[in-house]
Amino acid sequence: MVARQVSDPPPSGDWRADLTEAAHRIRQMTLRHPWLARHALNAEDFGPGALAMTESTLGLLDGRGLDTGDMLDAWWTLLAFVQGHAFAEARRHEARQRRADERETGAPAPSFLDKAAESGEYPLSTRALREAPRPTDPRDAFDRRLGHVLDGLAQAFFERDRR
Numbered sequence: 001m002v003a004r005q006v007s008d009p010p011p012s013g014d015w016r017a018d019l020t021e022a023a024h025r026i027r028q029m030t031l032r033h034p035w036l037a038r039h040a041l042n043a044e045d046f047g048p049g050a051l052a053m054t055e056s057t058l059g060l061l062d063g064r065g066l067d068t069g070d071m072l073d074a075w076w077t078l079l080a081f082v083q084g085h086a087f088a089e090a091r092r093h094e095a096r097q098r099r100a101d102e103r104e105t106g107a108p109a110p111s112f113l114d115k116a117a118e119s120g121e122y123p124l125s126t127r128a129l130r131e132a133p134r135p136t137d138p139r140d141a142f143d144r145r146l147g148h149v150l151d152g153l154a155q156a157f158f159e160r161d162r163r
Helices: 015-032 034-038 048-061 068-105 112-119 123-131 138-158
Strands: none
Touching (some): 015 034, 015 048, 015 068, 015 138, 112 123
16 A cells, blocks of 8 residues: 555656656655665565556556556666665664664664675775765666666667667
8 A cells, every 4th residue: 555655647748757656755765764675566466556556657667668568677776776766765774773772871882884895805884885975866877877877768768779
């Protein structure tokens, strides 16, 4: 029933804007219910809410020259990205809260990543995780990465006749 919370408005005529709006709705639902992202959505497990969400999103893609297989591929790609990103976002929030709680109760133990970085065995990962600019707003990171996904969908499904 939770998935029923994500129903999209009628298509605007701009597939990218429509899918962006759908992605934000799914992200918000997943952040409210992080347990949902642990359950892969597949046809065998559809209930009324998941079916309504799927119908709504497929409706954003219908009539754009895609066959049903392409529409499903685009939908599953978007859903996998959004749920994975939102689940990771929720987990990071939980970890920050745990660290804050540890600071209040005493010195926090070094994290696995701290220990791995000290070992020198993972120089690229250490550099990437420690030096990469961090957006202050999780939505900024989501929007940037969603743009990459939508660029890929554009090439795979919407611009393929132009090649």
